[in-house]
Amino acid sequence: MLDKILAALIMLESGGDINAYKSDEGAIGCLQIRRIMVHDINLILGVRKYRHSDAWDEGMSKDMARIYFGKRVTKKALKREPIVEDYALAWRWGPKGPSMKRTEAMDDYVTRFKALMEAK
Numbered sequence: 001m002l003d004k005i006l007a008a009l010i011m012l013e014s015g016g017d018i019n020a021y022k023s024d025e026g027a028i029g030c031l032q033i034r035r036i037m038v039h040d041i042n043l044i045l046g047v048r049k050y051r052h053s054d055a056w057d058e059g060m061s062k063d064m065a066r067i068y069f070g071k072r073v074t075k076k077a078l079k080r081e082p083i084v085e086d087y088a089l090a091w092r093w094g095p096k097g098p099s100m101k102r103t104e105a106m107d108d109y110v111t112r113f114k115a116l117m118e119a120k
Contacts, residue, residue: 001084002066002069004117005069005084005087005088005117006031006062006065006066007116008088008113008116008117009031009065009087009088009091009113010030010031010058011116012088012109012112012113012116013027013030013031013032013091014029014030014031014032016030017030018030018056018057018058019056020032026052028052028053028055028056029055029056029057029058029061030058030061031055031061031062031064031065031091033052033055033061033064034052035052037064037068038050038051038052038054038055038064040068040095041064041067041068044067044068044070044071045067050064065091068090068091069087069090072090072095073086073087073090073098077095078098078099082098084114084117085098085110085113085114086098088109088110088113089106089109089110092106092109093106
């Protein structure tokens, strides 16, 4: 299921473009990874394994996402069983995303994510 989630996030974040770049956020690659995300992933690992530039590589981006989700979207982290939309919310709004009060932007993002999940 995680592969399907990643495929939907890639389409949602970049339209599948490995060269996608959002200069105002410093978000790069197919999953639009920001420096803070790379920092968090390295903290999870306890070692500086990844650099921001690694996000240009689709395989490394997916590896980083798997590490992030393995720590941030779990029963222990959420204090409940994760549901599919938790992955989208955590990816876009950080580890607190799934527990934040929902906004219209969050609802829109989740709606588009779910549509991509169903299309895959």
